[in-house]
Amino acid sequence: MKETLSLGRIAGIRVGLNWSVLVIVALVAVVLADGRLPTVHPGHSAWVYWALALLTAVVFLASLLAHELAHAVVARRNGVEVDGITLWMLGGAARLHTEAPTPGAELRIAAVGPLTSAVAGGLFAGLAVWLDALHVSGLLVESVAWLAAINIVLAVFNALPAAPLDGGRLLRAFLWYRTGDRLRATRGASAAGRALGWFMVVTGFAAVLFAGNLSGMWAALIGWFLIVTATAEARQAELRGVLKGVPVSRVMTPDPVTVPETMTAGRFLGQAPFDRYRHSAFPVVTPDGGVAGLVTLGIVNQVPAEARSSTTMGDVMRPLPEVETTAPGDMVVDLVPRLQESRERRALVLDGGRLVGIVTLADISRVVTWLTAATRPRS
Template structure:
């Protein structure tokens, strides 16, 4: 997510705070300081309310992080990879590296967050009782009670059956047990659109009733749910479409090779200048796959190094290259690229140890565009290369 501030790592997974979350902290602090606390603990100074409100807002963000950590820990225990955790305006987001392999795993990951929020709410409720026995200041008890209530509300709210909320994932997992994942996605998206429309409708009613802030907030949330439901449905259709296109129909044959021992200027003169392509498979002196080289990579090589640098020095090594089999699908390829950080190609196609093709940015873009055009026109799946 763009505009995210790195805040460290947990189990090797980057944790970030989006700038919108910082705005949310300020808004929550203001709301608690001047809408919640004065009614519960009257008579304090503005500075005291601000300090208590800010502390409550920060602890709420920590609670949201605990929610996301529960998702992450469950995903890791289930054998899945997690790319990042991010706090933002509407809560938190855990970026999984792909979809859950089965309904049971998806259900466990989805329920982990609300259960964590409920547990955090219980902890704050216990601290509220302890504060009463220990004689802590009333403003502290009020903040703890508010945090307990909000976390319990968040646990329940997150179980609404609308994607991307946890309840939407729960509904999808339950439907997936009896139907195909595509059909489950379609039903979940429909429910999400209905809930989003209801939120917008209630927001409009509240807005015309004179409550500007709550009305706009409900409307924003409803719009977000509508957009998320539509995006989920589109992604499902695209995944299905991409799964019908095979790598062998996307790749360019590896009939033009870049020897790893060539200098860059020799490669340009003897290989690249005569080849009508931008991506080349690289082999070592024994003829084994060494990596992949694109003309775009060479643009970062200083001109003075072109005579001395070797292809082996500037190409992407095999260990750092996405490698797929010719029978893999375009969906498999895009997922593999995403696991590498979302970068586009180039990629290598290897069949039983033999390098048979390369896939560059243009090949991927053309395959994706043709797949989407077939989706729009309803045409049957055909090979994407002439």
């Protein structure tokens, strides 16, 4: 899930919001301001209900962020790189650069999320009791109590043994420890995730059709998300199995065609390099041969016709810090998730800062097809 708004870094970890997180804010605000708060504590003005509901929604987002930060911090302590955290419509996601090296590390990374939510729920519950003892406004006590309940529900739900939930990670850690086979463990956790997802979809639609309970649509949506994500995890595991031990150097296109950063857009489109090559993306190099960035046909086509004679590749390229890079000795399995999240779906291969190749998802797909055919047993 890509971020729409960056919140900077917390504990050195990049944090961002996806636009769909507004759905959570809106849902919580409506449930509290139009339902729970005026029902339990009537007699207040509408703006009081809505202000408190929006504040509660923001605190709930903070608790979701704490859940994901716990995953990220423990992951780093167990040798797993973290690319960042994104909050979105169905919660949050900590993007891990690599997988856990051992079943024990997997267990620790997975378990800390539900534990954090459970602790948050306990703290909110204690705060609600304390505020009630102080005879603070019942509206405030109700909001804090709701935060306690929702965090405990979040902890319990995430602990269910089904991928991609944290409980699915715990199940995978257990199966991995018992069998010694990470791929087999992932298949088991993914199957459990699909089973739970279908159960939620069926029961959610049943609640809507037979009981008229529209909240069943939310359950069905979460169930469908579990099915799709669990299936994707299983496929990703199969991919990792096929590509295990394959370095980038075996997949990349070596010595790619480059364009100088001083070349104008007009010359690029009219003379080189499309009259000789079928590529759609080219590394941009400096006069001394250094790598400056990456340019694509799509980027150059956005330059107005009247400006192409004065606009250079250096003016429109993606600067190197914004381009995915890798090294020849890096493993392809670790590069795939980064390419899937990247804007250009390709990476420049650098060896000591020197450009030696370029690799795309299409390159990797061809290798996967080849390796799969080579290892498939004959009938």
